[in-house]
Amino acid sequence: MRNIVISGMELCRKEISGVERYIYEVLTRLDSYLDTEGIESDLCIVYPKGETLLTKNLRNIKTETIDRWDKGLGLCRYARQHNAIIITMAPRFFPYPRQIITLYDVRPLEPQNYDSIKYRINFSLIRAYARLHRDIKIVTISKFQKKRICSLCGIPAECVYIIGVGWEHIKDIEPDYGIIERLGLTGGDYYLSVGSVMRHKNYEWLVSAARRNPEKMFVIAGKDSIPGIGYSFEHDDVNNLILTGYITEEEKKALILKCKSLIHPSKYEGFGIPPLEALALDKSVMLSRATCLPEIYGSSADWFDADNGGILPKSNLPVDIDAAQEVLKKYTWERAARRWLKLIKNI
Numbered sequence: 001m002r003n004i005v006i007s008g009m010e011l012c013r014k015e016i017s018g019v020e021r022y023i024y025e026v027l028t029r030l031d032s033y034l035d036t037e038g039i040e041s042d043l044c045i046v047y048p049k050g051e052t053l054l055t056k057n058l059r060n061i062k063t064e065t066i067d068r069w070d071k072g073l074g075l076c077r078y079a080r081q082h083n084a085i086i087i088t089m090a091p092r093f094f095p096y097p098r099q100i101i102t103l104y105d106v107r108p109l110e111p112q113n114y115d116s117i118k119y120r121i122n123f124s125l126i127r128a129y130a131r132l133h134r135d136i137k138i139v140t141i142s143k144f145q146k147k148r149i150c151s152l153c154g155i156p157a158e159c160v161y162i163i164g165v166g167w168e169h170i171k172d173i174e175p176d177y178g179i180i181e182r183l184g185l186t187g188g189d190y191y192l193s194v195g196s197v198m199r200h201k202n203y204e205w206l207v208s209a210a211r212r213n214p215e216k217m218f219v220i221a222g223k224d225s226i227p228g229i230g231y232s233f234e235h236d237d238v239n240n241l242i243l244t245g246y247i248t249e250e251e252k253k254a255l256i257l258k259c260k261s262l263i264h265p266s267k268y269e270g271f272g273i274p275p276l277e278a279l280a281l282d283k284s285v286m287l288s289r290a291t292c293l294p295e296i297y298g299s300s301a302d303w304f305d306a307d308n309g310g311i312l313p314k315s316n317l318p319v320d321i322d323a324a325q326e327v328l329k330k331y332t333w334e335r336a337a338r339r340w341l342k343l344i345k346n347i
Contacts, residue, residue, distance in 0.1 A: 208310025
């Protein structure tokens, strides 16, 4: 039996963002598949003692705590003791030669300066280690990102696997419509963007759009500051733009359901889950024509240039039901978990 150790650090967070959502949805489904799928490996989620996992009631994937995490060094010690392979579903550097690393994107390695020095160093260490140890495999979430990983990291294409994301979780969430009243909004009269305030999200575009359209309301739902990022943008003089700060998944669903359209103005993405969630809730989406977004969303979206200074698409199209359904069929958590199961069996 070959042991597989899964890093559980990200599953100990109380606030759920894209990374935590990916890990939770994949692992819970993977656990259920193990009821019927034969596998020769022993899977175990390892996390720091004293923490609480988001995943509960797992039947087949074991869980174990360790006393000393030591920024992941404790996980490496544990893996060596059990002759295990490490799976990390987050872009973290662990000095361990046999592992599968999930890189949702390689933005910190791009020539554009989107990220902090600390974050860029972390990715540089991952790149150097992956080049040195050819047993390391990379999982990413779009064809665009696979090409960038191969190009920027010098990793052979056969060592990089594409496993996308899904949307089924949004259907099971009970919307908290109280957020609409708390923000002073009226359903159907605002444009929504979902995501933390980071440089690559290009929220300056929304500021420009709000200035161009003072009769329209714009909402950015997500953390308005992230420790270590050191990024903010000027918007104090814009009265028709609201930054909510961190919101719950229930509040997010309510905001999506009641918005006029979801806008995603990013200049760089690994995938972009919020537009997928919006399509699953039958809402129209307006997306910047950048990086992986055209590859994934195609004709299901209304497109604009991320550098056009906040000019809204003129067409303002309703949802193309057929195109949206094609996207939703292609990208599901069920499919993602099945691909992870196949990868684990192969190693």
